Structures are given as structure tokens and as C-alpha cells.
Amino acid sequence: MPINIPKDLPAGEILSEENIFTMDEERAKTQDIRPLNILILNLMPEKERTETQLLRLLSNSPLQVNVEFLHTATYESKNVSKSHLQQFYKSFKDIKHQRFDGMIVTGAPIEQLPFEEVVYWEELTEIMEWTKDHVTSVMHICWGAQAALYHHYGIGKYELPQKLTGVFKHRLLQNNIKLARGSDDEFVVPHSRYTSVCEEEILAHDDLILLSSSEEAGPCTILSKDQKHVMITGHIEYDAETLGDEYHRDTNRGLEPHVPVDYFPDNDPEKKPLNRWRSHAYLMFYNWLNYYVYQETPFSWK
Incomplete structure (x- = not known):
């Protein structure tokens, strides 16, 4: 089934070239089915790139998905x-x-900023509170995961x-959780961040399940026991080139960044990296859409 996106969204042309089935709003209105309505709060600076990355992963499902984009006011x-x-894009109001x-x-x-010093923190907390009664399940990525925790x-x-x-290599710690159904016991995930969260605090929390972790990168996939929140501290949505683009950008700024670990072939920044996390990313999004969104949402919201 297709993913329904706004007409003329730049990501649509890219996805079409990748042979990903998309449908614009006009055609979607003729479909006599109950589609899933997904809201994306896009906080990333390169919004168009992130749109394409997320839409690509949401497309790999037999379900029709309607997408709306949200930005901070x-x-x-x-x-x-x-x-x-x-x-x-729309704003919260x-x-x-x-x-x-x-x-x-x-x-x-x-x-690196304390949460309360983020310009839109108050707005974000209002949105996170709103999700409790208005959204079936929320996936939080990287800083979004830290904010939710x-x-x-x-x-x-x-x-x-x-x-x-x-x-980085990660180990699956729970094999009876629907989010990880079909997952390998070991898989790789890209990370790009300056902060982390404490694994012991997650394990000690009665409402949380630590699904995967890495010796080098720490906790990766955390799930709330009520299935309301999925928190992923890495960037499973990244393209093969994203970490490299970040590295070269910082190098050009004179920041002398470290070469991303186990990313460039032969650790050579001039060589083209391979995407080794694509299958895991598609699986996580598919399982989330199926088991935590589609299976749990009433056909008609009251």
C-alpha cells in the first residue's frame, strides 16, 4: 500500500525514483479504507532530508499512511x-x-543544552502532554528520545x-517483544550525539523495557510497558551518507571531528560508506506501525 504525502512535497520525487509507492492527497481521497494518520514533529535542521528518510521507512507496510508535518511555533x-x-507544515495550534x-x-x-534552556521546551512539553490523550503511540528519535525519557x-x-x-553493534536484550519481532540478535545502528542516558536508571524504572543496547553506544531502544512510547537513541533513519556529511561539514568548519567509528570503508573518509542498518530500520518502523499503531488504534476515534 502507498504512503500518502502532500502534493508537490520534494521528497515525493526522490521516493518515486526509488520505486517507493507514494500517493498524493487527491488520489488518496478516493481510497475506501481507514488509513493510519501519522504526525511528524520535525526538529532536525535539514528538514527536507529528514522528511525523505522518515517517509521512506514509513512506506514499507501494507497499510496506507497519511502523514502531516509539524514544526515548532x-x-x-x-x-x-x-x-x-x-x-x-502546521503548528501545534x-x-x-x-x-x-x-x-x-x-x-x-x-x-548539550539543558532541556529547560531549549527555546521550544515549553511548547514541546505541552505537545508531549497532549500525546497522552491524542496519539496512540509515539516514536522518539535521538534527542527526542532523551526528551521523552x-x-x-x-x-x-x-x-x-x-x-x-x-x-555501533547492538545486542537484542528481549526477544519476546513485538517491536523486535524478526530482528537479529545483533545489529548495527548509527549514532551522532554528545550526550547519553544511564542504562541502570532505565533498567530500574518500573515502566520501561530496555530492548537493545551497545557496549560502546549505551542504551539504544527503550519501550514503555504500556506501548505508548518507543525511544531510539540512535539514528536508524539516516541515509548511508548522513554521518559522512556531518563529518565533512564539521571538518570544513575547522572543528577537527573524530572520524565516525566503523563507518567509512578502511576508516578512510574519502571512501563511500555502505548502509548496513537499512533492514533493521525498516523492521523497526514496520513493527511499530503494525503492532503499536494499527493494532491498537480504534477504527473510529471518539
Whole structure:
């Protein structure tokens, strides 16, 4: 089945070239089925790139998915045009009266700031509170995962000695959880962040399940026992080139970044990296959509 996206969204052309089945809003209105309505709060600076990455992963399902994009009203991104935001995004006041089957909260390059010092923190906490009654299940990615752990479960973050960047091996710690159904016992996930969360605090929390972890990168996939929240501290949505683009960007800025771990072939930044986490990413999104969104949402919201 297709993923329903706004007409003329730039990601649509890219996905079409990849032979991914998309459908614009006009055609979707003729489909006599109950689609899933997914809201994406996109906090990443390169919004168009993140749109494509997430839509690609949401497309691998027999379910029709309607997508709406949300941006913060209290902070305006400097890396995307105003016309793009006006055409394809809504603010919280525009959608707060609606209910959604699922929601994705992306990462943001602000993890070194205390949560309360983030410009849009108050707005984000209002949105996170709103999800309790208006969204069936929420997937939080990277900083979004840290924000959810802090707001919903009181688990803070701590700063790492240096930026954690690279592709790291992870172990599946629970094999009877639907989110991991079909997963390998070991898989790789990209990470790109300056902070982490304490594994012991997650394990000690009565409302949380630690699904996967890495010796080098720490906790990765955390699930609330009520299935309301899926928190992924890595970037399973990243393209093969994303970590490399971040590395070269920082190098050009004179920041002398560390080469991402186990990412470039032969550890050579001039060689093209391979995507070794694609299958795991598709599986996580498919299982989330099926077991935590589709299977749990009433056919008709009251």
C-alpha cells in the first residue's frame, strides 16, 4: 500500500525514483479504507532530508499512511525556506484538536543544552502532554528520545567526553517483544550525539523495557510497558551518507571531528560508506506501525 504525502512535497520525487509507492492527497481521497494518520514533529535542521528518510521507512507496510508535518511555533528553522514550512507544515495550534494514530518526534542538534534552556521546551512539553490523550503511540528519535525519557520518566542525560559518532553493534536484550519481532540478535545502528542516558536508571524504572543496547553506544531502544512510547537513541533513519556529511561539514568548519567509528570503508573518509542498518530500520518502523499503531488504534476515534 502507498504512503500518502502532500502534493508537490520534494521528497515525493526522490521516493518515486526509488520505486517507493507514494500517493498524493487527491488520489488518496478516493481510497475506501481507514488509513493510519501519522504526525511528524520535525526538529532536525535539514528538514527536507529528514522528511525523505522518515517517509521512506514509513512506506514499507501494507497499510496506507497519511502523514502531516509539524514544526515548532516558538523557534523558526534557519535551514529551510519559509515557503516550504508554510506549504507543508502546521503548528501545534492547527492540529491540537485532532487525534493521530501515531507520531514521530525527531532528534535535534541541541543535546548539550539543558532541556529547560531549549527555546521550544515549553511548547514541546505541552505537545508531549497532549500525546497522552491524542496519539496512540509515539516514536522518539535521538534527542527526542532523551526528551521523552526526561519528561515522562524523570531520566536525565549526561554529557559524553567527546561526540559519539559512528555505526555501533547492538545486542537484542528481549526477544519476546513485538517491536523486535524478526530482528537479529545483533545489529548495527548509527549514532551522532554528545550526550547519553544511564542504562541502570532505565533498567530500574518500573515502566520501561530496555530492548537493545551497545557496549560502546549505551542504551539504544527503550519501550514503555504500556506501548505508548518507543525511544531510539540512535539514528536508524539516516541515509548511508548522513554521518559522512556531518563529518565533512564539521571538518570544513575547522572543528577537527573524530572520524565516525566503523563507518567509512578502511576508516578512510574519502571512501563511500555502505548502509548496513537499512533492514533493521525498516523492521523497526514496520513493527511499530503494525503492532503499536494499527493494532491498537480504534477504527473510529471518539
